Amino acid sequence: MGLTLTPYDIIKAPLITEKSTLLREKNNQYVFYVHPSANKIQIRDAVQTVFKVTVEKVRVSYVKGKMKRMGAHAGPRPDRKKAVVTLKKGDKIAVFEGV
Numbered sequence: 001m002g003l004t005l006t007p008y009d010i011i012k013a014p015l016i017t018e019k020s021t022l023l024r025e026k027n028n029q030y031v032f033y034v035h036p037s038a039n040k041i042q043i044r045d046a047v048q049t050v051f052k053v054t055v056e057k058v059r060v061s062y063v064k065g066k067m068k069r070m071g072a073h074a075g076p077r078p079d080r081k082k083a084v085v086t087l088k089k090g091d092k093i094a095v096f097e098g099v
Contacts, residue, residue, distance in 0.1 A: 003037060007046035010038045014095065015082065027086065030093055034060070034083045043083045051095075054088035 012033040020031040034043055040058040047055050061084075065077035087093070 005035055005038060005042065007049045010035050010042055010046040011050060012080075023084065028089065028091070029084050029086045032083050032085065034081050036079070036081045038081070038083075040083075043085070047085050051093045053091040053093060055085055056088055057086040059084045059086075 012035060015031040015033055017031075023029040023031065030047075032043075032047075034046075038046070040060060043060070044055045044058050047053065047058075061082050063080045063082055065079045067074060067076050
């Protein structure tokens with residue numbers, strides 16, 4: 001019995017860093033944190049559905065959470081799954097443009 005995810009469950013948050021901004025400007029690639037159990041096909045369909053764009057390629061990677069301290073207490077940050085989505089030439093996602 002599989003877990004059914006909506007497109008809004010699959011895309012957790014955009015990742016806005018210097019590296020992701022360079023990828024967006026040079027290669028038309030956008031970076032998102034995604035649901036850990038989502039595969040490339042689900043991620044592609046979710047991005048196409050939510051943002052009304054055409055996706056050419058999806059690459060995924062797993063980011064292991066670092067150990068962090070807060071005073072005397074220590075604990076890990078959560079593990080995350082990251083997706084780099086390449087869009088068709090000419091397509092843009094408006095959410096990122098003002099950042």
